[in-house]
Amino acid sequence: MTSNVWAVARKEFDDAGRSRLLWALVGLLVLVAAVGYAALWYADEPVTASEALAFLGVPLQVLLPIAALVVGYMAVVGERRSGSIKLLLGLPPTRTDVVLGKLLGRLAVVGVAVGLAFVVALVLGAILFGEAPVFDWLAFGAITLLFGAVFVAVAVGVSAAVSTRGRAMALVVGCYVAIVAFWELLTAGPYYLLYGHGPPVQAAPWYLVLEQFNPVLAYTTLTNLVLENDLVPLQFQYGLESIEAAGMTPAERYPGDAPVYLQEWFASVALLIWLVVPVAIGYYRFTRADL
Amino acid sequence: MAAIETAGLTKRYGDVTAVDALELTVEEGEVFGFLGPNGAGKSTTIDLLLDFVRPTAGSATVLGYDAQADAQAVSRRVGVLPEGFDVYPRLTGRRHVEFAIETTDADDEPDEILERVGLEPDARDRPAGEYSTGMRQRLATGIALVGDPDLLLMDEPASGLDPHGISDLQTLVREEADAGTTVFFSSHILEHVEAVCDRVGVLVDGRLVAVDTIAGLRASVGAGATMELTLDRPADRADDVVAALDDVTDVTTSGRTLECVVTDPRAKALVVTQLEDAGVTVRDLRVEDASLESLYTTLTDEQAADAAAEALEDGSGSDANPEREPEAVG
Structure with missing residues (x-):
């Protein structure tokens, strides 16, 4: 790794800072925060600022992955298609510098959007609910950043791995659909075939590990751990899994003391693994590709 | 290095x-x-x-x-x-x-x-x-x-x-x-x-x-310069003078214009002096160097000829499919 990673990352950020995409993204997330807070305040329910913050996790579960995938999926393949990668790699930056720099630059873009949305949430929380829960705010902000970073990493990894825009788009859409829409089919489906029934609350450990590694579930698990709230993961339900299991963390479903890898805090490790593996695969393919 | x-x-x-x-x-x-x-x-x-x-x-x-x-x-x-x-x-x-x-x-x-x-x-x-x-x-x-x-x-x-x-x-x-x-x-x-x-x-x-x-490329391919001379009389009365010179080929005439190809640059002056010695006045003179374009075409053609020769040698294979439309072959 050289200082050229930072040079590429700064160029990326400069470039993105001039793109309408970033500002549309910032606008969307800020709008979601503002509208959510206004709606809660208007409903006149007895809500604390901390609860309002957790409520923000509902739209973010859906929107942040989409936004992050959109920000990242053209990162590398876009330059391959346009030909600007020849200008870039004709200079000293290596393919390693390019992938890591792209990842950092695009992470910064999503970071700015999430950061601004959270500033709005903090200010509105103070104005509407008379509280500024700074610790909760920082912790939830960090978890949300990690969650967004996972999808940026998936998108950049895909972008580095493929040679056409169409394939990149198909793969990121596929990833999103697999995680949000088909997760239960992909995990509880095989479970059903193996055991003749869907996963009960106390499902087999391998199934709970898979649940632990669902990024959306990991996000709600971590959020609930820190905010002591009941943020429910938004996923398509197919009725394969026991209804009682909905909203339970893998640790709660494990009979007795959960092993380390099923404990709630371990969801952060699951997200970190998601952050690294797709980029590593994309990097591996990109360094071996004919451009 | x-x-x-x-x-x-x-x-x-x-x-x-x-x-x-x-x-x-x-x-x-x-x-x-x-x-x-x-x-x-x-x-x-x-x-x-x-x-x-x-x-x-x-x-x-x-x-x-x-x-x-x-x-x-x-x-x-x-x-x-x-x-x-x-x-x-x-x-x-x-x-x-x-x-x-x-x-x-x-x-x-x-x-x-x-x-x-x-x-x-x-x-x-x-x-x-x-x-x-x-x-x-x-x-x-x-x-x-x-x-x-x-x-x-x-x-x-x-x-x-x-x-x-x-x-x-x-x-x-x-x-x-x-x-x-x-x-x-x-x-x-x-x-x-x-x-x-x-x-x-x-x-x-x-x-x-x-x-x-x-x-060097020009020399190796043998492409020379083309001279076009305008004379004071019909060129077919002077072409034998030029054709007799070494390093001059492809002499053609048309009216008062004589065209020839010189393979050695020094032959150009000789063409003019020989004509003047024979009593022919050169009214105008144009020299066109062989462009790299023509040289390049020559090289490409040579390559194509080699490839065609190779293709002929391997030709038996394609006979297996004689029904094929000519367009499909290309």
Whole structure:
């Protein structure tokens, strides 16, 4: 790794800072925060600022992955298609510098959007609910950043791995659909075939590990751990899994003391693994590709 | 040490051989023209030198560094003007050059670089997406010059430039060459190569069919200059005088015009003096040097003839499918 990673990352950020995409993204997330807070305040329910913050996790579960995938999926393949990668790699930056720099630059873009949305949430929380829960705010902000970073990493990894825009788009859409829409089919489906029934609350450990590694579930698990709230993961339900299991963390479903890898805090490790593996695969393919 | 040296460099894409066992040496300090029609494999060769694509077989060194293993050392010392590149549409021309300076660890001034390549001051702080093709080409040339490279690799640098831009480019190439930079310059347009290059390599269908000076190439192919003389009388009364000379061939006449091909430059003066000695007055004289174009066509035809001969030898295989429509064969 050289200082050229930072040079590429700064160029990326400069470039993105001039793109309408970033500002549309910032606008969307800020709008979601503002509208959510206004709606809660208007409903006149007895809500604390901390609860309002957790409520923000509902739209973010859906929107942040989409936004992050959109920000990242053209990162590398876009330059391959346009030909600007020849200008870039004709200079000293290596393919390693390019992938890591792209990842950092695009992470910064999503970071700015999430950061601004959270500033709005903090200010509105103070104005509407008379509280500024700074610790909760920082912790939830960090978890949300990690969650967004996972999808940026998936998108950049895909972008580095493929040679056409169409394939990149198909793969990121596929990833999103697999995680949000088909997760239960992909995990509880095989479970059903193996055991003749869907996963009960106390499902087999391998199934709970898979649940632990669902990024959306990991996000709600971590959020609930820190905010002591009941943020429910938004996923398509197919009725394969026991209804009682909905909203339970893998640790709660494990009979007795959960092993380390099923404990709630371990969801952060699951997200970190998601952050690294797709980029590593994309990097591996990109360094071996004919451009 | 050679600036560029390839040994059996080969790149295949499936059944297509883009570069075929290339043996090429470019000496330090020379301006080397890399000539060939579109699709001959020029860009693939340059992509191989820059580690943009990996060889199927063979190897290449650039400034003594292995093009694959030491790709980073290569890119630090080489200025690249790629073909089919694009700029970052939202970044200004100046930001592009600043990025090049930063990554090359150079101490160039962006304005000096942009001045050299003739990018106007009012354009430098505009997004490069608004630039014309010629301006993009100038910007990319500027990026290639950052860090005073030892070798300039220019892939079709004249494409998209107007005549003025091409003249600027040729001046720049000469300046760089005078400063000791090796220049490797690919083109499918012969005049561009002819104007600046010391030596020329001709690539046809991925194979190097000739490497020589432009004069040497002409001599080896035997293409001479064509003389067209206007005489004071019908030319068919004088043609035997000219035809009798050594190094003069293909004498034809038409009215008062006599045309002949001279294979040795010194024969030109002889043609005129012999005619005058015979009492014929030469009213006008035009000499047309064999263009690289015709030379290039000759080389390509030779290559095609060789290929056709090979195809004939292998011909038995295709007879298995005699029903095939002619269009399908191509």
